[in-house]
Amino acid sequence: EVQLLESGGGLVQPGGSLRLSCAASGFTFSIYGMSWVRQAPGKGLEWVSGLSSSGSSTYYADSVKGRFTISRDNSKKTVYLQLNSLRVEDTAVYFCAKDRRGLSSFDYWGQGILVTVSS
Amino acid sequence: QSALTQPASVSGSPGQSITISCTGTSSDVGGYNYVSWYQLHPGKAPKLMIYEVTNRPSGVSDRFSGSKSGNTASLTISGLQPEDEADYYCSSYTTSTTVIFGGGTKLTVL
Numbered sequence: 001e002v003q004l005l006e007s008g009g010g011l012v013q014p015g016g017s018l019r020l021s022c023a024a025s026g027f028t029f030s031i032y033g034m035s036w037v038r039q040a041p042g043k044g045l046e047w048v049s050g051l052s053s054s055g056s057s058t059y060y061a062d063s064v065k066g067r068f069t070i071s072r073d074n075s076k077k078t079v080y081l082q083l084n085s086l087r088v089e090d091t092a093v094y095f096c097a098k099d100r101r102g103l104s105s106f107d108y109w110g111q112g113i114l115v116t117v118s119s
Numbered sequence: 120q121s122a123l124t125q126p127a128s129v130s131g132s133p134g135q136s137i138t139i140s141c142t143g144t145s146s147d148v149g150g151y152n153y154v155s156w157y158q159l160h161p162g163k164a165p166k167l168m169i170y171e172v173t174n175r176p177s178g179v180s181d182r183f184s185g186s187k188s189g190n191t192a193s194l195t196i197s198g199l200q201p202e203d204e205a206d207y208y209c210s211s212y213t214t215s216t217t218v219i220f221g222g223g224t225k226l227t228v229l
Contacts, residue, residue: 035218037165044122045157045165045208047218059216095165103212105155105170112164 002026002108004096009113012086016117020081022096022110029077030054033099035106036070036081038092038115048094049081050103059103064090086117123148123209123221130227136197139224141209142190147219149190153212156185156194159223160205168207169194196226204228 008020022034035050049070051058058070069082079096093114097106124142131137141148141156148154156169167176169185172192182197192211196203209221 037220044223045159045210045220047210047220050218061217097165100167100170103216103218104153105167105210106157106165107167107170107176109164109166 002098004098004108004110006094006096006110006113009094009115011116011118013119014086014088014117016086018083018086018115020083020094020096020113020115022079022081024077024079024096024098027098027108030074033102034070034072034079035097035099035103036079037095037097037106037109038090039095039112040089040092043092046092050099051079052102083115086115088117091115091117123211123219125207125209125221125224127222128225128227130229131196131199132229133199133201135199136195137199137226138196139194139207139209139226141192141194141211141221143192143211143219144190146215147211147213148187148192150214151212152187154185154187154192155210156183157208157210158205159208165208199228201228 003025005023036048055072067085072079093112095112096110098108100107154172157165172187
């Protein structure tokens with residue numbers, strides 16, 4: 001059974017940093033791309049970032065480019081999202097998602113982790 | 120880049136069919152056959168319902184079907200059931216090597 005478990009969320013002040021982790025199991029992690037998608041309170045889904053199976057290619061939404069960094073450790077079956085220079089508008093539930101095929105669709109999702117940016 | 124355009128809400132009675140539209144541009148929906156549809160129930164992980172415009176993942180009911188014409192994709196749910204009540208989002212791959220989602224549609228089963 002595919003499982004994706006996010007961790008690392010919480011409350012942080014504007015301008016602060018946070019690192020989210022997503023531990024994967026139940027599939028061959030090293031051959032699939034992974035992405036992060038977020039949902040702000042009362043809002044829709046927003047794709048945030050993705051990376052290739054090896055981690056050599058990374059992709060970002062304009063809203064987070066230069067502030068967030070995605071990475072992965074295939075030996076630990078874990079994908080990370082480093083969130084820097086956080087803004088109030090980054091407050092959201094962040095979902096980890098498995099790429100079915102190269103950003104074409106996401107076939108498995110985690111339950112999500114809440115990040116709250118507030119003073 | 121603005122979100123794909125979806126109706127805010129649709130509704131139907133049990134047994135009826137409904138269609139949710141998703142309109143983009145030639146840089147996303149119209150340019151690729153990489154349109155997906157997701158179902159969101161409150162407090163649960165999103166579920167992939169349709170991928171690559173028309174394909175259903177294993178385990179998804181054949182009451183769900185997808186199509187595309189030009190820059191507009193559509194999700195049709197036939198034989199509506201109470202458990203279909205949820206939020207539905209479309210998404211598309213884009214020319215910028217990113218993914219764009221629609222604004223979401225709340226489906227109410229009357």
